[in-house]
Amino acid sequence: MTDLLPPSSEPAAGAPAKASFPERVVSRVADVLGGRRDSRRGFLTKTAVVGSALAVQPWDFITKPASAYDVVCGEGNACADGWSVFCCTINGTNSCPPGSFTAGWWKADASGFCCGAARYYIDCNAACGSGWTCHCNDKTCDQRLVACNQFRYGQCHQEIACYGPVVCRVVTCTPPWQYDHTCTTASATDNRTASHSAPCLPGNCPSPIAQLYADLGGPGGALGPIVQTERPGPGSSGRYALYARGAIYQTGAGVHEVHGSIWTKYQGMNTVHSSLGFPKRNTGTASDGATRFSDFDHGSIYATKVAGTREVHGAIADRWYFMGRERSILGLPVADTATAPDGKGRYSKFEGGSIYYTAATGPHEVCGAIRTEWLAKGGPTGFLGYPITGQRTPSDGKGRYNDFQHGTVYWRRDLGAHEVHGPIFSRWDFIGRERSILGYPIEDQRPSTDGVGTFSNFRGGSIYWSPATGPHEVCGSIRDKWTVKGRETGFLGYPTTGQRTLSDGAGRFNDFQGGSIYWGPPTGAFELHGPIRSKWLAIGGVASSVGYPISDVVPISGGREQASFQSGTLTYDPGTGVVTVTTT
């Protein structure tokens, strides 16, 4: 019982705290009950009992002659009264004993036990086949029934349809749906139970920290016995208390506990002085039903089955929260938030990917095959740099992509993941990415055969880049013709324009360093170069009397060159330097 007392109630040596009226009453009555030569422990025990009495029946206790123990268990504390016993009486801790489960709850309004707020009673019903048998408790004044009342309030663990009698009752000032997340918020009230109590429960309006400690089971609960009593700080705000297996902090965000491996991790990070800050919710269970976690001002700690206890904080944590935490594509953290190899950014690894962050780029997730491709290209220190978007879905809904500082990685199930970067990415981005004539990349960007430039192949064409020409796309039949002519190592060299539309609005062409390739719907793609190309353009190109080319420039007799067109030929004689136009 002494352990359940809020530590702040202990008189500090030499400087007693100013007591409230109920505290003074309790202390005075305890003095009377126990005499002035009692030990300090005896004093505290009696004070606790009196505190309970004061909470149960404050006015009666103060004004009527009766011992504190007569009223500490409240009304209906005899076995014959038919009510169910409190769990702490039979279990040593204010929690459901083995073989039982939280099955439902009700409240008593305006309870002194909870400082005037509602007090909640949570029934622990026997699990089917658990072997609990009905009997009266015979210890302390809480001699109520154990495992006798086959009744269920029904708001908790509604997935369990088979249940036995109420083994015992947990009592909290914390709403049941916060105490146990299987409990619904469907309210039930029974003020007849308002005075019910037990010596093992906290009495008169404990401090918020002591109240939460009791709600969590007290010394027999998850936190274990007190090892450092409640006190101000750490830091300049709030209060805290330390326990064998955790701590409770009271801040402007409320009163919250940390325990178990999460507490060990938090301690290792220097608790509130760490990048996590103060806890801002009690340890909860993740959506997988197995992983425990605690949220802090600036992050979270997850105790995972697979990867141990891991923390995630800062902007990376914010991004992960936004995505849906462990329910997102990322899943649970598998490593602590760490500094990136370049020392500029941070990252956290999760089951399904990573989130990378720099102040310049913000936090963005990279997952699956895109992440594999990105890391293969050097990750944040590679030529792609840090991600500047999260994983997105392209306009056709078929793939995924991430943009990075200097490029992108696109993935589609049938094409795999491929990067595009630098000037080639800029061009692809300019013409509309996967929505353009080029479509998705089908391989990574690579050096040209001549060792001068680079290129990327896409489903609908290629983009070639060289320092002299810049990036330009070559597509379809024009690209086929350019390939036949040796691409960048042929006489045509690198493209100097992207694919353009001819003046008739139907044809297409690309200019290259050594000529052009023209494509028309009725004719196909043919290359023109040199004086023949110049002459054809001079007479009007496709709008001229000869129309579209229907052959490449080819050598003919006498060292001459000739190209055939829909309605004629153009013949170049190097000997005279003249191009002759013949129409048919």
Next chain:
Amino acid sequence: MSASLSGWGISTQLPDGWEGRISLRVTPTGTTHDEAAAVAPSGRRTLRALAGSSAPGAVGWPGEIPNPVVHLANFALPPGRGDFGSGATDRMTEANALIVLFEYGPESVGQPLFASQGLPHTLRPHHFRANALQRQIPGQVGFQHFFTEAGRAFTLFVVLGSTHHAPTLTASCNRTLANTRISPR
């Protein structure tokens, strides 16, 4: 003279000598539990707070959702009887019966606990047990059943004053239950 009763999609025709209430408690509003804890002083509060007349959370914390509760009885229902009637059962005589219909939120629909369909109205004396009570009172017997009707989740809790009168009381309860209708919300 029989009376009818309806509210929140529940209606019933009461037999002679029965009375009933269909009620919905106040929904808690205002300061949350966490907010209250955050601003609470480190020590105790005042005795006035113990009285609880206007303390934050006095009737529960925001988030708590009251649902309709039906009490039907062949005796005078006292005020302050609690949702499952603990304040009424200790006033029951051997010839009295109390029927409680307690509704849960829509999130409960489809849960295994509420797999049974329809409000029972063919109870038999042997369905009642001396231990099937929220609070055991000598002589009294109880029956509890979770079910879904009209897309709404309920528990039915019936208390009879004695096994001796169980045949008569069960028949009376069945008539009352047969005249009770639950509509979709």
